[in-house]
Amino acid sequence: MVRPEGGGAPKPRGDGRGAEVAAEVRLSPRRWVVVLLFSSYSLCNAFQWIEYGSINNVFVRFYGVSTFAIDWLSMSYMLVYIPLLFPVAWLLDRKGLRLIALLGSALNALGAWVKLGSLRPQLFAVTVLGQVICSLAQVFILGMPSRIASVWFSSREVSTACSIAVFGNQVTGGCYLDGMGGCLNGRRNLGC
Template sequence: MATLDQTCSETAGTDHRPARSQWTVFLAYGLLAAATQALLVNYAPVTNDAARHFGVSVTAIGWLSQVFPLVYVLLAIPAGLLLDRFFHVALIAGAVLTASGAFLRMVGDDYQWALVGQVVAAVGQPFVLNAIPGLAVRYLADRHRATGIAAASSATFAGMVVGYLLGAFLPGEDHIETLTMVTALIAMDAGLCLVAALHFASPTGSPDGVPPVGGLRAFRAAFDNRYLRRLCAVVTIPMGTFIALATFVQPLLEPAGVGESIAGIVLALTMIAGVLGCAIVPVWAERRRREVQLMGAGIAFTSVACLHLALVPSTPMAVVTLLGIGFVLLPALPIVLSLSERHAPDSESTAAGLIWLAGNLGGVLLATVVGLLVASPGLAFVALAIATLGALPALRWFAALDRSGAAA
């Protein structure tokens, strides 16, 4: 690890660029990012089974997922600062924490150890997810960075696919221990792959001759950036809506006759749609400079979809609306991360931390509201529909600044 960061420091301040993009590192990183999200949703598709298995309430099981955005709110900025200063050490620390938390849940087959393990894994998550723009800067040619950020973001949603599919195919109280073990092995293997890939790859330092910064300098550079502040305002509500849906959609749909296995499959298909959307939409939008329009369409569709789930809850409606949300809303994340890398090139990991912080803060707030309304699914979906619409003024606010900057 020291060798990796020594290599980075030796290349800092130079205008080195990779002769070719090193996609092997991105593949290994994608496995780790997927593992973090599989842990996040590990118990979401089997909420009721897990509640019975551990002898706790449905709301308590929801906290096994909600702890991830809550910890992210606390650690997003410190993780971003450490990544900007000690990129490889911080990223590997995130991998170690992720795997360690996954295995801690196996110490005892009870809710307390499950919560402790989820908290430790949640501490590792900011070090992993904040690294996306920095990884693109260090290992991809400039022309490939938007594609790399989209691919890495897709991997996070692919991890949710894995988590939901595991829950769908291993339902029942007797399979909770199996789910825990499988995701622990995935986290360990993914972490080992990333360490190996970083060891054999050659980081190129900072792009465009901009030296890496850290500490308060990086935070000030990111926080003083008007574009970044407005991007944070844009991403808070949509990402919060998605986190709330991913956490509680199974118990919200159960009164409409959507069982745990079906809900798990629908959520997995939603994530698959998100993976496809992240692989296609951001690249198309970046080439045509249509990022704002596509994010607006995703926000509007999500609000209408939540309203439909409130009025006509059913399995077919859940399939249509949630798959649509996956395809049109989830690509907003890589779009925003790509925009943040473009507007904050001297502190990309801290900028990513602010973006993720805003989104996870929205997740904590909206998931808490939905958790309180879980006994009234229609009211919960209406609340999400109204909240999601609140992102449109923030998007127009950013678009106005973006247009004025382009004109200047």
């Protein structure tokens, strides 16, 4: 995956201890497909985060719970992220992108299926369980964009690849759906 930069000739070191070879990532067209796939994967998880908060008045009536309870569904993402950030970052360093991506996508899919099974007014606890599972997936997802960009892209493309990877999470989790939720709830959202 790594090849010498600039024709492959080793560059002499200034201290006389040998030659230093600058490495560059071997560029493959499929790397852009991977970063777009990851962006959509992050978009799906961000949607899981904000889906209840964007139209909370509907869920308050459906489940018969307070607005505060619905708001805590999105707060679960922040609460789970804090204690698990460092263990998942360590796991990413030790096991690599593939395992982290598979665990994150499996948790996100499992959480979505659990939430799908909570489509009855008396099953709010099942909704909370599904949301917590999706928030576990988020911990795996948020650490990956910089790693994908640094491993699969050249030094000239790292910032572009990282921004594309993060874009899916920002569009869905940020102003787009929150702004729609403000319109659907009949109030004006000035946060974005």
